[in-house]
Amino acid sequence: METTEFINNFASQFDDTDASEFTLETRFRELDEWSSLNALAILNMIGKKYSVFLKPDEMKPVQTVRELYDLVQSKIK
């Protein structure tokens, strides 16, 4: 799993935040547009693109894009 590709897939679940603003260090829960809709879209994206089906409660402690990437990566292995 490529980090750049993961960041792009992550970023495309947002409408108002520019894709270029996203890095592995982005604390996505602090974004203005963060909502339960983005949260669901991200879970769906991870399921579709990486065949990893995270439960909302597993995503709860995750704060940064990197933490999410690591979580998904650990499930792929």
Add this chain to the structure above:
Amino acid sequence: MNPFSLTGKTILVTGASSGIGRATAISCSQMGATLIITARNEPRLSETFRMLEGQHHVQICADLIFQDELDTLIEQLPKLDGIVNVAGIAKPLVLSLTDKEDVNEILQINMLVPIHLTRLVLQNKKLNKGASLIYISSINGNNCAYIGSSVYAASKSALNGFMKAVALELAPRGIRANCINPGMIDTDLLNSGSIGQEELEKDRMKYPLKRYGKPEEVANAVVYLLSDATKWMTGSSLLLDGGYTLQ
């Protein structure tokens, strides 16, 4: 004679292996009905079967999205006094990430199976006069909507529309058709982890009655609609939501 009794009635329940379907089958048997229960999962269907009260019930394992399995079910059916369409799926999925297969799967199970089952029992003359057809729909798509449920909402509101025309067409034979629109019901589907526990708790508190419904409570509404107590009730959508859509 108790107007809520189902004694002497033969009732088909789909999706009987768990949740609302299982509770419905059990309640109907307790009210005196003879059950034909069907579902995809054989071990869990048998588990429901063993929980039924009374005798002469039948279990038929079938995946009704497949034409041959649906045909086999129809062939084995006796004359029915009621059908309870419970089988259904829900998966939280935003539309922007929904693909064609997701749409087909949800519409197939939630909408097309009940439509084809109704069509086939009719064409094969499996319904007694005065039979009652029940479709387990949802508040979602009919009385409100949720994010991540567009196709589900479409499938459920389609059921209510279908039911109304069926109610009109079958009224001359005294056959009734009704929907039940439940709010969130505590079932395994809900507890599978696809919704976070904290979100569930918050959502529960949005219900004026401060809890989700129980499968047995939907089953009670089913018994009501199957029974002679509702002989003059057809084409209706029975709201069962702990007051959720009042607000």
